[in-house]
Amino acid sequence: MKATLEVINRMQSDGVIGKYAIGGAVGATFYLEPSATLDIDVFVSFQTAPGSSLITIAPVCTYLTSHGYKTEGEYMVIEGWPVQFLPPGDVLTGEALEQAIETEVEEVRTWVMTAEHLTAIELKTGRPKDCARILQFIESGILDTNRLDSILSQHRLLAKWEQFGQRFFGDDK
Amino acid sequence: MSEWMRKVLENKRQMRKQIATLPFSEKIKILEKLRDRSLAIASNPLRRQSFHRG
Numbered sequence: 001m002k003a004t005l006e007v008i009n010r011m012q013s014d015g016v017i018g019k020y021a022i023g024g025a026v027g028a029t030f031y032l033e034p035s036a037t038l039d040i041d042v043f044v045s046f047q048t049a050p051g052s053s054l055i056t057i058a059p060v061c062t063y064l065t066s067h068g069y070k071t072e073g074e075y076m077v078i079e080g081w082p083v084q085f086l087p088p089g090d091v092l093t094g095e096a097l098e099q100a101i102e103t104e105v106e107e108v109r110t111w112v113m114t115a116e117h118l119t120a121i122e123l124k125t126g127r128p129k130d131c132a133r134i135l136q137f138i139e140s141g142i143l144d145t146n147r148l149d150s151i152l153s154q155h156r157l158l159a160k161w162e163q164f165g166q167r168f169f170g171d172d173k
Numbered sequence: 174m175s176e177w178m179r180k181v182l183e184n185k186r187q188m189r190k191q192i193a194t195l196p197f198s199e200k201i202k203i204l205e206k207l208r209d210r211s212l213a214i215a216s217n218p219l220r221r222q223s224f225h226r227g
Binding site for chain 2: 001002025026029030031032033034035036037038103104105106112140
């Protein structure tokens with residue numbers, strides 16, 4: 001993955017992408033024990049096409065294919081890892097991207113979303129694997145509850161959080 | 174739940190906690206191994222046969 005991140009960082013220094021942040025299972029691995037995943041979710045601010053308000057991934061694809069990397073469905077395979085480049089689809093993801101924290105993987109600089117933003121995004125997405133990860137975050141005790149409350153409130157997710165609590169903890173929570 | 178099972182679960186929880194505190198780079202190495210194993214299992218012809226059988 002080190003080599004993959006080096007390529008993404010080069011894209012950044014070459015001006016193809018702006019700030020990026022790792023989310024999904026790889027992002028969660030920063031805080032939790034690793035869990036098997038086959039891809040890397042990279043949230044990134046894309047340029048809009050000239051004269052259009054549509055977000056386009058084209059510069060990323062062009063850059064990577066010109067450097068010998070291939071596409072596989074919705075993924076770009078970079079140094080053996082399928083990478084999904086995702087635009088921040090809503091205000092929550094945009095905020096998560098903005099507030100991502102800097103870290104290193106084998107001395108390669110990178111950014112991951114905060115645990116609280118990952119939790120909020122997973123709550124919003126709500127697939128079984130997202131619920132499982134939220135439970136892992138809760139069990140780990142690393143969530144800053146004030147910060148999480150603020151994010152959930154700001155993005156109108158408090159009712160969903162209550163439902164989550166009822167579903168998984170019943171009266172225990 | 175038996176005492177033995179409780180012990181197993183507690184040890185498992187402790188191990189998960191311990192792994193979670195490893196540096197990110199170390200955890201990424203574990204994640205890479207997990208991924209390699211998942212891919213190896215997925216590419217096993219026996220698994221593919223059973224998958225196709227539904």
